[in-house]
Amino acid sequence: MKQLLKLTGCLALAGLMSSCGSVQEEANYQIIPLPQEIVTTQVNPFILKSGVKILYPEGNEKMQRNAKFLAEYLKTATGRDFSIEAGTEGKNAIVLALGSEVENPEAYQLKVTDQGVTITAPTEAGVFYGIQTLRKSLPIAQGADVALPAVEIKDAPRFGYRGAHFDVSRHFFTIDEVKTYIDMLTLHNMNRLHWHITDDQGWRLEIKKYPKLTEIGSQRSGTVIGRNSGEYDNTPYGGFYTQEQAKEIVDYAAERYITVIPEIDLPGHMLAALTAYPELGCTGGPYEVWRQWGVADDVLCAGNDQVLKFIEDVYSELIDIFPSEYIHVGGDECPKVRWEKCPKCQARIKALGLKSDKNHSKEERLQSFVINHIEKFLNDHGRQIIGWDEILEGGLAPNATVMSWRGESGGIEAAKQKHDVIMTPNTYLYFDYYQAKDTENEPFGIGGYLPIERVYSYEPMPASLTPEEQQYIKGVQANLWTEYIATFSHAQYMVLPRWAALCEVQWSTPDKKNYEDFLSRLPRLIKWYDAEGYNYAKHVFDVKAEFNPNPADGTLDIILSTIDNAPVHYTLDGTEPTSASPVYDGVLKVKENVDFSAIAIRPTGNSRVVSEKINFSKSSMKPIVANQPVNKQYEFKGVTTLVDGLKGNGNYKTGRWIAFRGNDMDVTIDFKQPTEISSVAISTCVEKGDWVFDAREFSVEVSDDGTNFKKVASENYPAMKETDKNGIYDHKLTFTPVTAQYVKVIASPEKSIPEWHGGKNYPGFLFVDEITVN
Structure with missing residues (x-):
């Protein structure tokens, strides 16, 4: 009887124990991306252990390769080898099968019973995505058996185009590194690699008819230090891929159901090509492969027939290497200054009868001529073009697909014109932007601020489009430009x-998306990053700190949290917190100057320290209203940002600054009682290249009743010069002490950007942070 009870007990614990003496790990289907439908069934789990076979349809090479991939993934997770055999059914097996009535070719069904696992799909690609779901559901548990709970999963992607971009022109990456990038795409269910292989700073692909493109164009004599500082390292830099190596990359990606879309950018971003073949430029050179970042004025000469022959020759070789339907032609950031003065270009404009109008200049229409020319060439060879949203300027090529990067407006306009669109807005999907506000402790980057929460919040279907127009939104892509990314x-x-x-964002429908739920699933995916040896940012494990001004209590309320509810310790005196520091257990209400720091303490290691200097003045945490609008794009938390006791750093996109454009910053602060004041200070953040300028005027008015105001101080500032530095500017007005309950603070932005700037005559942005009243 005792033996029978012991046996019964072991069977009852089958989901937890692989035998009566060893602990068993359990799979979890709450993965990323979350499958569309997960239905658990009330039968015993399937135990993944030694002896389980992987079966695939006999004679199908793609399915055999799928089976090999699955065996590799299982070995990474469990440390065990699993045999692969041809077959269509069997117990104690994982069966990979074709056959489904689902229309979506990338859909799949995954069924687990106590007898085994079956992954079925209409195509080999669909089976592959089912394999990824099984893979990501597994714990990383070397030597352990894994219990797979009985389940039926039905899943399909929302978008057919799910891409990521990789710039190998600004910095070069090896064949093995590009392959690892492809493996990373695989783990995230992506199916397009947009490979940016030429630019002003280097030509990275062998073109046999034009050998100087790589002999000369792939090498630069040095690289700028910092952000176009004018100083250079003078270290020769280069590298390129032979056509055979590029084909190797294409094949490697195709085995993983990823299409490589090459980009050779034209007619701008061509300085490397011009250095190799100066006769292709408007001036004839000499040119130099660019050592700095940005947009070069020298571009292909659109009036030169030899240029049209050059691009046809280059693209002829390109389409022999890359079988993708789409070929990316760039079309972005092409200055027209050379064309405006070039006799050949102006002759071409005249011959074509191109005219300027209120929408487009004749030079923009000349760019459309170039794009239309290469589109016809590619269409004649059975290919389609994708271009950045600048290809809308001057008129869109007939069959072009638009990649909308300057926000969403280009994609919206293209969809309304019935052109296919890939959404890749820099405001959500430029991953060269910083992902933390504390940029001093981040690898050097281009700027901006794009945390993972903002990425997750992106909805690719613009609400301004009709349902019919939304059908033209074909996919989503994130971009990685590598000016400041020198290592893999x-x-x-x-x-x-x-x-x-x-x-x-690419795979799941909006109703399946929830950021807090996503965060709960993320640590399991990150264990796969660790298992595969990928480097990754760990910000999600840091303490999340929310700072909320509370005018009713006159306090700054601090709310702390972590992704996994790890204990948080904090200090308020500037010292680094330790396990001996106070434990956060509720809202911290701060009402005086403090140096706040917090850390999450875990057995696996501590998070980074989050720190803030909180400085109170007479305006801090007081009621504040805007009398003129805050710029919607950079409104963040609104005007309370100006009195929250927290100062912004040199990055205007962190949410610590708010912006005004086209009207003044005009705010009124209510001290809630008569208060003596004698100075008001503000800070502005300047980034001239982004049209962000300093204030032109700053004034202070006071009132006893909030209606009738008297000006007590003001100051005007000159228009900024090209040589003025970017960064933080502090302005302070001091005056004879006055007593008032209300103070109005007004700062005027640059109403007309100076002539020396590319945005001349347009209004500039004014970014303002803390208003300090004493």
Whole structure:
């Protein structure tokens, strides 16, 4: 009887124990991206252990390869080898099968019973995505058996185009590194690699008819230090892929159901090509492969027939290497200054009868001529073009697909014109932007601020489009430009785990998306990053700190949390918190100057310290209203940002600054009682290249009743010069002490950007932070 009870007990614990003496791990289907439908069934789990076979349809090479991939994934998770055999059914097996009535070719069904696992799909690609779901559901548990709970999963992607971009022109990456990038795409259910292989700073692909493109164009004599500082390292830099190596990459990706879309950018971003073949430019050179970042004025000469022959020759070789339907032609950031003065270009404009109008200049229409020319060439060879949204300027090529990067407006306009669109707005999907506000402790980057939460919040279907127009939104892509990313480890750090948020935007329907739920699933995916040896950013494990001004109590309320509810310790005196520091257990209400720091303490290691200097003045945490609008794009938390006791750093996109454009910053602060004041200070953040300028005027008015105001101080500032530095500017007005309950603070933005600037005559942005009243 005792033996029978012991046996019964072991059977009852089958989901937890692989035998009566060893602990068993359990799979979890709450993965990223979350499958569309998960239905658990009330039968015993399937035990993944030694002896389980992987079966595939005999004679199907793709399915045999799928089976090999699955065996590799299982070995990474469990440390065990699993045999692969041809077959269509069997117990104690994982069966990979074709056959489904689902229309979506990438859909799949995954069924687990106590007898085994079956993954069925209409195509081999669909089976592959089912394999990824099984893979990500597994714990990383070397040597353990794994219990797979009985389940039926039905899943399909929302978008057919799920892409990521990789710039190998600004910095070069090896064949093995590009392959690892492809493996990373695989883990995130992506199916397009947009490979940016030429630019002003380097030509990276062998073109046999034009050998100087790589002999000369792939090498630069040095690289700028910092952000176009004018100083250079003078270290020769280069590298390129032979056509055979490029084909190797294409094949490697195709085995994983990923299409490589090459981009050779034209007619701009061509300085490397012009250095190799100066006769292709408007001036004839000499040119130099660019050592700095940005947009070069020298571009292909659109009036030169030899240029049209050159691009046809280059693209002829390109389409022999890359079988993708789409070929990316760039079309972005092409200055027209050379064309405006070039006799050949102006002759071409005249011959074509191109005219300027209120929408487009004749030079923009000349660019459309070039894009239309290469589109016809590619269409004649059975291919389609994709271009950045600038190809809308001057008129869109007939069959072009638009990649909308300057926000969403280009994609919206293209969809309304019935052109296919890939959404890749820089405001959500540029992963060269910083992912933390504390940029001093981040790898050097281009700027901006794009945390994983903002990536996850992106909805690719613009509400301004009709349902019919939305059908033209074909996919979503994130971009990685590598001006400031010199190593592959850094590249991985910038995309992971933001790709996790991206892939759920690409795969999941909006009703299946929930950020807090996503965060709860993310640690399991990150264990796969560790298992595969990927470098990744760990910000999601840091303490999340919310700082909320509370005018009713006159306090700054601090709310702390972590992704996994790890204990948080904090200090208020500037010292670094330890396990001996106070434990956060509720809202911290701060009403005086403090140096706040917090840390999450875990057995696996501590998080980074989050720190803030909180400085109170007489305006801090007081009621404040805006009398003129805050710029919607950069409104963040609104005007309370100006009195929250927290100062912004040199990055205007962190949410610590708010912006005004086209009207003044005009706010009124209510001290709630008569208060003596004698100074008011503000800070502005300047980034001239982004049209962000300093204030032109600053004034202070006071009132006893909130209606009748008297000006007590003002100051005007000159228009900024090209040589003025970017960064933070402090302005302070001091005056004879006055007593008032209300103070109005007004700062005027640059109403007309100076002539020396590319945005001349347009209004500039004014970014303002803390208003300090004493």
